[in-house]
Amino acid sequence: MKLKLKIWRQEDAKDKGGFQDFKVDGIDGDMSFLEMLDVLNNDLVNEGIDPIEFDHDCREGICGSCSLQINGEPHGPDRRVTTCQLHMRKFKDGDEIVIEPFRATAFPVIKDLVIDRSAFDRIQHAGGYISVNTSGNTQDANATPIEKDHADDAFYAATCIGCGACVAACKNASAMLFTSAKVSQFALLPQGEVEAHERVLNMVHQMDKEGFGNCTNTGACEIECPKGISLENIARMNREYLSASVAG
Numbered sequence: 001m002k003l004k005l006k007i008w009r010q011e012d013a014k015d016k017g018g019f020q021d022f023k024v025d026g027i028d029g030d031m032s033f034l035e036m037l038d039v040l041n042n043d044l045v046n047e048g049i050d051p052i053e054f055d056h057d058c059r060e061g062i063c064g065s066c067s068l069q070i071n072g073e074p075h076g077p078d079r080r081v082t083t084c085q086l087h088m089r090k091f092k093d094g095d096e097i098v099i100e101p102f103r104a105t106a107f108p109v110i111k112d113l114v115i116d117r118s119a120f121d122r123i124q125h126a127g128g129y130i131s132v133n134t135s136g137n138t139q140d141a142n143a144t145p146i147e148k149d150h151a152d153d154a155f156y157a158a159t160c161i162g163c164g165a166c167v168a169a170c171k172n173a174s175a176m177l178f179t180s181a182k183v184s185q186f187a188l189l190p191q192g193e194v195e196a197h198e199r200v201l202n203m204v205h206q207m208d209k210e211g212f213g214n215c216t217n218t219g220a221c222e223i224e225c226p227k228g229i230s231l232e233n234i235a236r237m238n239r240e241y242l243s244a245s246v247a248g
């Protein structure tokens with residue numbers, strides 16, 4: 001396949017940035033989207049042009065770093081996949097593909113397609129943990145019985161990889177889906193009960209402080225989430241927040 005690419009280039013957070021046109025040839029349908037960018041970068045290096053900066057690490061849908069806006073959609077046209085799992089067979093010979101970084105005030109551009117998602121880390125640090133006494137004998141893993149439904153829901157919430165597609169998909173750049181997944185994974189388990197109130201208050205406070213927008217229930221986040229994190233988590237976080245606020 002031969003493709004036309006319109007790629008966002010930006011020197012740093014202060015630079016205004018803009019789209020540049022590129023052409024790439026010899027792309028196979030079995031290649032991943034990132035491998036297609038590797039081919040382009042190889043060509044650019046050979047031509048003495050600065051390669052396009054983009055984030056990636058695991059290249060298997062686990063780390064959440066390969067977040068790109070492709071033809072206006074976070075992680076591109078496929079469902080329940082990250083950019084690194086997107087195959088070029090989703091495109092046709094001669095297609096033009098527009099590639100941008102995720103857009104949100106709380107995710108400033110570092111360079112080209114690389115954004116700073118440390119706002120998510122700070123939300124996690126505000127309450128995404130439990131305190132466990134690890135001195136003395138280790139408690140048996142099965143000593144605390146957990147209802148199967150709760151264990152399953154906590155597990156699904158914990159599959160959030162912090163990619164930020166929910167924020168990029170939302171017209172308000174809300175981080176409610178991400179934050180609610182991180183609250184839910186503990187709210188559903190007895191181990192999370194001890195710090196439940198301070199966790200939800202602190203994480204929501206940090207989320208607001210980072211400059212993410214409000215949730216207006218459009219549901220775009222759930223549709224674009226590569227891990228299928230459910231809106232039910234937002235409802236659970238709202239209940240947790242209300243109960244923590246009432247408890248004072």
Ligand code: SF4
Binds near residue numbers: 166221227
């Ligand atoms: S909720 Fe989904 S889209 Fe949002 S950060 Fe987690 S995995 Fe990514």
Ligand code: FES
Binds near residue numbers: 062
């Ligand atoms: S590179 Fe890790 S999820 Fe894509």
